[in-house]
Amino acid sequence: MDAAPSLNRMLGPPQREALALAALARESAAAGVEQRVMHLRLSAISSSHNRLHHQRLLREALLPLLRPTRARLFDLPTGDLVAVSPPPGEHLDLVRAVMQKLLDGESEGGPIAQELRLPQQSAALLAVVESALGLAAEHVPVTPMQAEPVPAGAQAQAADILAAEAALAQADLSVHHRWQTICLLVDGGPGPQPLWREQRLAEADLEAVLLPRQSLHATPWLRRRLRARLDKRALAEWARPQELRSFSPSGLPLLPASLGEEEFLRLDAALPSAMRPQLTLGFSLPDILADPGAFAMARRFAGLRGYGTALDDLDARLLPMLTPDNFGLDKLKLRFSAALLALDGPGRAALEAALPAERERVVLTGADEPIAIGWGWERGISRFQGRVIEQLLSPP
Amino acid sequence: MQPIPQQPPPPQATIWATRPVAPSAQAMPAGEQTAPVPRRSAALNAALRRCQSDGSAGLVVAAAEWPQMAASLLEDVANTTGALVWRPSQGGFWLLGTNAGAARDTLALFESMGWPARLLLFPADLAVLDAALEEDAAPPAIPATATPGLIGIEDRAGGMHAASGHTLATIWRWQAGSPKLLAQRWMVEPGALPTPMGRDWAGHAHGLLASRLLHQAARRAWPAARKHRLPLLLDMPWMPPPKSLPSPPPAPPQRAVPDGCGHALVLPLAAATEAGAWAALAAAHGWQLAWAGLTPALAHLATPQRLPGRLFFADYSPLVATTVWPAPECLVLQGGEGRAALDFASQHGISLCSKVC
Numbered sequence: 001m002d003a004a005p006s007l008n009r010m011l012g013p014p015q016r017e018a019l020a021l022a023a024l025a026r027e028s029a030a031a032g033v034e035q036r037v038m039h040l041r042l043s044a045i046s047s048s049h050n051r052l053h054h055q056r057l058l059r060e061a062l063l064p065l066l067r068p069t070r071a072r073l074f075d076l077p078t079g080d081l082v083a084v085s086p087p088p089g090e091h092l093d094l095v096r097a098v099m100q101k102l103l104d105g106e107s108e109g110g111p112i113a114q115e116l117r118l119p120q121q122s123a124a125l126l127a128v129v130e131s132a133l134g135l136a137a138e139h140v141p142v143t144p145m146q147a148e149p150v151p152a153g154a155q156a157q158a159a160d161i162l163a164a165e166a167a168l169a170q171a172d173l174s175v176h177h178r179w180q181t182i183c184l185l186v187d188g189g190p191g192p193q194p195l196w197r198e199q200r201l202a203e204a205d206l207e208a209v210l211l212p213r214q215s216l217h218a219t220p221w222l223r224r225r226l227r228a229r230l231d232k233r234a235l236a237e238w239a240r241p242q243e244l245r246s247f248s249p250s251g252l253p254l255l256p257a258s259l260g261e262e263e264f265l266r267l268d269a270a271l272p273s274a275m276r277p278q279l280t281l282g283f284s285l286p287d288i289l290a291d292p293g294a295f296a297m298a299r300r301f302a303g304l305r306g307y308g309t310a311l312d313d314l315d316a317r318l319l320p321m322l323t324p325d326n327f328g329l330d331k332l333k334l335r336f337s338a339a340l341l342a343l344d345g346p347g348r349a350a351l352e353a354a355l356p357a358e359r360e361r362v363v364l365t366g367a368d369e370p371i372a373i374g375w376g377w378e379r380g381i382s383r384f385q386g387r388v389i390e391q392l393l394s395p396p
Numbered sequence: 397m398q399p400i401p402q403q404p405p406p407p408q409a410t411i412w413a414t415r416p417v418a419p420s421a422q423a424m425p426a427g428e429q430t431a432p433v434p435r436r437s438a439a440l441n442a443a444l445r446r447c448q449s450d451g452s453a454g455l456v457v458a459a460a461e462w463p464q465m466a467a468s469l470l471e472d473v474a475n476t477t478g479a480l481v482w483r484p485s486q487g488g489f490w491l492l493g494t495n496a497g498a499a500r501d502t503l504a505l506f507e508s509m510g511w512p513a514r515l516l517l518f519p520a521d522l523a524v525l526d527a528a529l530e531e532d533a534a535p536p537a538i539p540a541t542a543t544p545g546l547i548g549i550e551d552r553a554g555g556m557h558a559a560s561g562h563t564l565a566t567i568w569r570w571q572a573g574s575p576k577l578l579a580q581r582w583m584v585e586p587g588a589l590p591t592p593m594g595r596d597w598a599g600h601a602h603g604l605l606a607s608r609l610l611h612q613a614a615r616r617a618w619p620a621a622r623k624h625r626l627p628l629l630l631d632m633p634w635m636p637p638p639k640s641l642p643s644p645p646p647a648p649p650q651r652a653v654p655d656g657c658g659h660a661l662v663l664p665l666a667a668a669t670e671a672g673a674w675a676a677l678a679a680a681h682g683w684q685l686a687w688a689g690l691t692p693a694l695a696h697l698a699t700p701q702r703l704p705g706r707l708f709f710a711d712y713s714p715l716v717a718t719t720v721w722p723a724p725e726c727l728v729l730q731g732g733e734g735r736a737a738l739d740f741a742s743q744h745g746i747s748l749c750s751k752v753c
Binding site (some may be wrong): 157158159162216217219220221222224225228255259260261262265285286288289290291292293294295296300301304316318319320321323326355371380 | 461467594693
């Protein structure tokens with residue numbers, strides 16, 4: 001019980017400030033909050049100009065610039081200072097100008113004042129903190145491009161995931177977003193009627209970019225970790241005012257634990273209660289089984305707040321694992337595959353017996369060929385998602 | 397409780413925002429030095445005044461596992477009833493200054509989420525609030541972040557001594573008034589490879605250690621304390637079914653173990669989406685299957701009719717004891733050696749997994 005306070009007492013103020021700065025960098029990256037950062041490399045000042053009274057003079061030179069602002073100043077164990085300010089932060093430019101003027105040519109290894117931008121360069125800021133804490137030996141490569149070459153297909157390790165997370169902070173994910181529409185398509189009825197749109201990340205493409213030549217196939221826990229980060233990025237974007245203004249019925253597949261994250265709760269707070277039922281949160285069976293406790297909590301919370309819920313992307317062979325109430329989720333999104341066509345009589349009967357009686361709760365996904373629509377209609381399913389639907393919706 | 401000033405104190409000018417300015421003790425005349433009064437927000441002071449002056453109510457919630465979610469639910473109540481959510485430095489959440497009806501509704505809501513909460517009815521419960529305020533006034537503890545590094549965790553796991561990171565547990569049940577040994581489980585020692593917070597990192601660490609067990613099994617390096625007359629259960633990592641598996645140790649003599657349980661691989665429940673492939677692979681190499689990580693929410697899976705396996709491991713909790721398990725004879729409870737767990741297990745013919753032989 002007392003271990004944490006004891007440890008805290010052992011940490012000197014500069015160490016604490018370095019940890020606080022690291023926390024700020026992570027929060028900024030997670031929430032997409034923009035900040036300007038000025039790293040004042042006082043430790044790089046040549047020794048003849050780096051005595052205590054020089055540092056005092058420098059701090060006094062900084063005070064008038066920082067006093068009327070919202071800047072936060074962090075003392076690092078190395079003696080460096082880091083100022084963090086929300087944009088525009090013109091005063092940081094003044095700080096840099098003063099520092100350059102005072103110390104022009106007196107630093108080693110680059111300019112005395114280095115500017116960073118959060119969240120884009122949070123990895124670089126974390127590297128500064130790590131270095132200040134003497135953890136530089138455990139250096140995280142900032143981008144996968146800088147990592148040492150690895151043999152193709154090598155199993156990813158924890159360090160690779162940390163590097164990928166750092167790279168994610170700067171990555172533009174919009175090119176990896178895929179939208180599909182879930183439509184009502186009734187046999188003999190009119191054309192497809194859009195019900196909601198679903199955003200999904202092209203995970204395989206993204207993994208190839210973030211972890212080139214590496215595989216997450218044999219390390220599913222690491223893949224989940226990366227997906228949790230992707231969830232946070234997606235949720236931070238969904239919570240932006242411009243996104244909320246244009247909100248329409250939507251679906252979003254998430255890890256159950258992501259509902260406990262600040263990014264989701266920020267979206268939850270921003271979304272008017274009348275709009276929450278129009279957002280369908282999808283949980284996949286592997287994710288539910290990997291963290292049943294988080295799923296139980298997520299399902300209750302989603303129910304309390306009025307969100308729609310779905311069991312996402314279910315392999316039909318796993319239908320027997322379901323409870324009759326579909327784990328308490330509103331919808332069942334069943335993945336179509338050619339194997340379903342090859343089922344024998346008993347197999348077909350077992351599958352149909354396991355389907356929810358209320359067929360309006362079922363969505364057949366992966367409807368990439370017309371035969372999927374026919375298979376669904378034969379079983380009373382009239383909600384579909386897939387390339388066939390996208391083709392029907394696109395103008396001729 | 398100290399009277400709350402009617403007006404909030406004027407904000408103190410701070411130059412270094414991360415370092416609150418504290419009055420210098422030397423600057424104060426002798427005899428006037430007092431303990432520093434904690435600075436409270438005007439909103440907290442207003443909520444405390446309501447707790448002192450009228451019959452308002454509140455709630456205190458621990459919710460350590462889902463703090464943001466708990467806070468979000470409380471904020472909603474606070475916004476609709478003019479109350480305040482206070483987050484003291486020692487953790488937890490306090491809903492202060494709401495009405496008794498809203499506090500009771502919120503209590504019911506939190507109980508439905510499985511989060512322990514306590515109803516506060518003021519002024520009767522002012523002493524509870526006083527104690528929390530006093531504790532909050534102590535210097536704030538910065539969360540310890542000296543978590544073990546993740547970089548190189550795979551190498552650290554590989555470099556551990558062969559005998560560390562694992563334990564040999566006993567599966568047993570009460571039978572005719574005495575404990576009966578059923579099997580042994582060669583399992584990953586929880587926390588043997590520390591990681592930062594997070595289920596995925598903990599899962600990865602578990603997987604690394606379980607992989608070592610698999611390698612030892614391939615070398616036929618069975619644990620020294622293994623009882624040859626008992627079936628051996630082997631913890632497995634979450635991974636896709638491999639091409640091959642090591643063979644189990646020689647079969648134990650036929651015993652009255654649950655449904656003829658033999659040597660078994662204990663798979664994490666997350667692997668259940670590939671249960672069919674695992675069952676075929678295990679059977680081909682002479683193993684049965686068992687599953688770890690069952691929870692009350694997924695109790696329906698804990699039966700051989702749903703998942704190919706003989707034994708289903710679940711952590712004991714009071715909720716487990718109120719759950720209807722479809723095949724209690726296949727259930728094995730972990731971490732429940734208290735009286736309640738023993739009674740529940742013996743009453744329903746449930747087995748227990750214990751490190752004590």
